[in-house]
Amino acid sequence: MQRILSKGEIESLDHTAIPRVRMPGRETVFATRATRLRQLAQGHPVGGYLTLMAELVDAQHAVLARCDMPGAVPELIERAQAHGMPPLQAAGWPRDPSWTGLLRELLQHLDHNDKVPEEARRIAADLLRRLDQETGAIESLADAVLGAGGDIDGAAAPFVMGALQVYWTDLAIRFPPGHLPVVSPFGLCPLCGSLPVASVVRVGGQYAGYRYLCCELCSTEWHMVRVTCSHCEDTKTVAYHNVDGGPEGIKAESCDNCHTYRKIFYQEKDLYVEPVADDLASLTLDVLMGEAGYARASGNPLLWQGGDD
Incomplete structure (x- = not known):
């Protein structure tokens, strides 16, 4: 039962504090992404791929609705708090074997x-076969897409990552934000330790005007001061780039200290921006930034290259 604050307690609250995190919602996180992908696919040069990813995200939404994976035990949370580490750190996390059931549901949907x-249906069918016959290979691919190293099958990776996103998003939804460590490693998701796909300057309520980095895995968002490189924390050489004649709400935030960039989206310019979908649909900006000599600081969870690419 939620406790009602007294008048004195309400007056004592810090109404100027910036909300540190925005947690994902079970009913909205993937539904919003799928809707945005379909909107962006209209007349887009890679509209077919965006539509395919929308079908995958639809499946994620359906699977997440009934997902209930084992979370962090109190001892792990206390250890994370003591050492300032993400409590659900993806790298090295002892995944429950039932996560492959999430992958199976996604693949059957497709x-x-x-x-x-x-x-794409052929790839899904092949992955279903490998789930039955090559479980170890699937686990190795999961480790690879979570950053443990090793070859990555670029065609299969979005589907494996899709299941892992459902797994960690379910964990994030049920994790009490108050149990997060006070400090976390710079540039990493404070909940799962993954990299951000992009950042968004939000509008509305307590988040208005603040920039949030968006986790590629668990969909948690965390605050970062604007005009700061999200890769190396430099503030002196940050610059912004956009495509001539392109959408006003999409820019690349570059850094001449580390020579990387990430995209930044502005909700005041486009209320319906969704970081994963909009990042995937703005590949022209990636091409221009590459030609200018900048490297992406991190990738998009729905688009992978193979180990030989």
Whole structure:
């Protein structure tokens, strides 16, 4: 039962404090992403791929609705708090074997979906076969996409990552924000330790005007001061770039100290911006930044290159 604050307690609250994190919502996180992907796909040069990813995200939404994975035990949370580390750190996390059941559900959704292109359905069917016959290889691919190193099958990776996103997003939804360590490693998700895909300057309520980095894995967002490199924390050489004639709400935030960039989206320019979807749909900006000599600080969870690319 939620306790009602007394008049004195309400007056004592710090109404100027910046909310540190924005936690994902079970009913909205993937539903919003799928809707945005379909909106961006209209007339887009890679609209077919955006639509395919929307089908995958639809499946994520359906699977997340009934997901209930084992979370962090109190001892792990206390250790994370003591050492300032993410309590659900993806790298090295002892995944419950049932996570492959999430992957199976996603793949079955795609394999039986007439809206999914034949090639993607073939990949889904092959992954279903490998789940039964090559479980170790699937676990190794999961480790690789979570940053443990090793070859990555670029065609299969979005689907494996999709299941891992459901796993960690479920954990994030049920994690009490008050149990997060007071400090966390710079540039990493304070909950799972993954890299951000992009950042968003939010509008509305307590988040208005603040910039939040968006986790590629668990969908948690955490505050970072604007005009600060999200990769190396430099503040002196940060610059902003956009595509001539392109959307006003999309820019690349570059840093001449580390020569990397991440995209930053402005909700005041486009209320419906969604970091994963909008990052995926703005590949032209990636090309321009590459030609200018900057490297992406991190990738997009729905787009992977193979180990030989």
